[in-house]
Amino acid sequence: MINAVKDVASRGWLLVALVLLWWFGTASSESLFFPPLARIMADFRDLWLFEHTLTDLLPSLGRLLLGYTLAVAGGVGVGLLLGLWRPFEESVRPILEFVRAIPGTAMVPIFMIFLGNGTEMRVAMIGMVAAWPILLNTIDGVRAVEPTLNQVAGAFHIKRRMAITHIVLPSAAPQIFAGARVGLSIGIIAMVVVEMVGRPGGIGHFVLSSQRQFDLTAMWSGLIVLGVVGYVANLLFKLVEKKVLWWHINMQSRHKEA
Amino acid sequence: MTTNNSTSANRSLLVEGLGHSYGDHQVLRDLSFEVEAGQFVSVVGPSGAGKSTLLQCLTGLRKPTAGQVSFHGERVSGTPQGMSIVFQDYSRSLMPWMSVADNVGLPLKSAGLNKTDRSARVQRALAEVGLAGNEAKYPWQLSGGMQQRVAIARALAFDPAAIVMDEPFASVDAQTRAELEDLVLGVRDHLGIMVLLVTHDIDEAVYLADRVLVLAGRPATLAADLPVGLPVPRDQVRTKALPLFGELRGEVLSLIQGSGVTAGAPR
Numbered sequence: 001m002i003n004a005v006k007d008v009a010s011r012g013w014l015l016v017a018l019v020l021l022w023w024f025g026t027a028s029s030e031s032l033f034f035p036p037l038a039r040i041m042a043d044f045r046d047l048w049l050f051e052h053t054l055t056d057l058l059p060s061l062g063r064l065l066l067g068y069t070l071a072v073a074g075g076v077g078v079g080l081l082l083g084l085w086r087p088f089e090e091s092v093r094p095i096l097e098f099v100r101a102i103p104g105t106a107m108v109p110i111f112m113i114f115l116g117n118g119t120e121m122r123v124a125m126i127g128m129v130a131a132w133p134i135l136l137n138t139i140d141g142v143r144a145v146e147p148t149l150n151q152v153a154g155a156f157h158i159k160r161r162m163a164i165t166h167i168v169l170p171s172a173a174p175q176i177f178a179g180a181r182v183g184l185s186i187g188i189i190a191m192v193v194v195e196m197v198g199r200p201g202g203i204g205h206f207v208l209s210s211q212r213q214f215d216l217t218a219m220w221s222g223l224i225v226l227g228v229v230g231y232v233a234n235l236l237f238k239l240v241e242k243k244v245l246w247w248h249i250n251m252q253s254r255h256k257e258a
Numbered sequence: 259m260t261t262n263n264s265t266s267a268n269r270s271l272l273v274e275g276l277g278h279s280y281g282d283h284q285v286l287r288d289l290s291f292e293v294e295a296g297q298f299v300s301v302v303g304p305s306g307a308g309k310s311t312l313l314q315c316l317t318g319l320r321k322p323t324a325g326q327v328s329f330h331g332e333r334v335s336g337t338p339q340g341m342s343i344v345f346q347d348y349s350r351s352l353m354p355w356m357s358v359a360d361n362v363g364l365p366l367k368s369a370g371l372n373k374t375d376r377s378a379r380v381q382r383a384l385a386e387v388g389l390a391g392n393e394a395k396y397p398w399q400l401s402g403g404m405q406q407r408v409a410i411a412r413a414l415a416f417d418p419a420a421i422v423m424d425e426p427f428a429s430v431d432a433q434t435r436a437e438l439e440d441l442v443l444g445v446r447d448h449l450g451i452m453v454l455l456v457t458h459d460i461d462e463a464v465y466l467a468d469r470v471l472v473l474a475g476r477p478a479t480l481a482a483d484l485p486v487g488l489p490v491p492r493d494q495v496r497t498k499a500l501p502l503f504g505e506l507r508g509e510v511l512s513l514i515q516g517s518g519v520t521a522g523a524p525r
Binding site for chain 2: 146148149151152154155156157158159162166167170171173247248250251254
């Protein structure tokens with residue numbers, strides 16, 4: 001218990017100090033751009049508990065979840081196929097590298113032509129941007145399966161399907177997760193960016209329109225919401241990772257001790 | 259070709275005129291030998307003599323460029339039924355995301371055995387290698403020697419007539435190595451299976467086997483096929499103190515050195 005308190009204190013002191021500095025440093029601020037934190041928090045309460053949470057934040061998160069799910073499914077699925085099918089992967093690779101090099105957000109205009117400026121376009125953008133790191137990491141992870149394990153699968157007549165589910169995917173999982181983590185954070189970026197164009201609605205749109213209406217207190221409150229969203233998303237990701245990759249985490253900490 | 263084989267040949271491993279080249283580089287030339295059911299044979303040769311290539315050809319993991327291998331009277335292409343392999347490096351051949359029981363049981367699961375049969379076979383195999391009670395552990399929670407026992411148990415659970423081992427004790431310490439050697443001898447006596455052990459360690463080859471096949475030369479040929487007349491059961495101290503043991507290891511060593519290749523240092 002005392003250790004837990006110590007732990008929180010040793011990690012959290014700087015954050016607390018900065019928040020206090022912000023709070024008291026801006027307490028008497030007259031600046032339009034840097035309103036007092038107290039007012040931002042008041043706005044935060046008025047706007048986000050729970051009016052705009054329902055009208056803007058939840059729809060945004062819904063699109064993020066859908067887009068990200070598609071990205072994971074597509075990235076892992078296609079990555080697995082390409083990773084297993086080497087000759088084809090080698091010819092696809094340069095194309096993948098080229099397309100990936102185009103900044104995802106630069107694709108917004110073309111996505112708008114085909115998918116409009118509403119939900120479909122937004123979900124598709126989030127999905128596409130988040131899929132790249134997942135796809136490339138899955139390919140690498142699948143290709144990096146220990147050759148001895150392939151021999152084991154052959155020597156013990158392990159069926160192809162079972163070899164994929166029990167050997168290839170678990171072996172690639174640490175790398176897939178590394179890609180999925182990057183995918184999540186750029187998916188959140190994409191979520192905000194695509195809401196700044198097109199139809200109104202969503203947290204990104206809220207931040208931009210608040211700024212345009214010179215309601216900077218509301219804008220700041222939106223940024224705080226986004227910070228919380230990113231933080232919680234990462235926390236949830238870590239929980240899932242810990243559950244799936246516990247063997248990998250334990251194994252590595254053991255190697256470090258040894 | 260199975261029609262006119264005798265019963266004994268039907269239960270054995272038969273190698274006829276086996277050769278292998280990687281492109282222009284010939285590694286193995288014209289190897290012919292037979293291993294009978296239940297026999298313990300060591301294949302010894304210096305590092306780089308083509309031992310691994312030979313092993314891969316024998317187990318069907320690699321197609322030889324000349325000659326052929328048959329097991330139980332059938333030509334080998336792909337690892338034949340009834341043959342199990344213990345790979346050199348347990349840290350590469352076991353799956354760290356699976357418990358010991360699942361590692362041993364995966365081939366059985368793939369073969370379609372139901373849960374009850376599977377778990378019975380897994381238990382039996384683990385007991386055979388002295389690992390009963392470790393089913394729920396993970397490979398990385400075990401010592402190196404214990405991990406290699408898991409790999410041996412996986413080979414045994416497959417109910418093989420023969421197990422082929424590729425330098426199986428190369429990555430453990432000397433103490434553990436002696437333990438594992440005696441474990442394998444015990445298993446062979448208990449189950450009466452054929453064991454084919456590939457090693458660069460002359461002492462190990464002589465100590466364990468009924469017969470030692472010496473690979474030497476470049477490309478490697480069969481330099482000798484020596485029966486090992488050492489009394490059984492073998493004993494790490496007494497067997498190795500026998501004059502015959504010294505003579506045999508000397509003979510193998512001179513065969514290998516005579517080929518102009520230095521005997522491999524332990525890797």
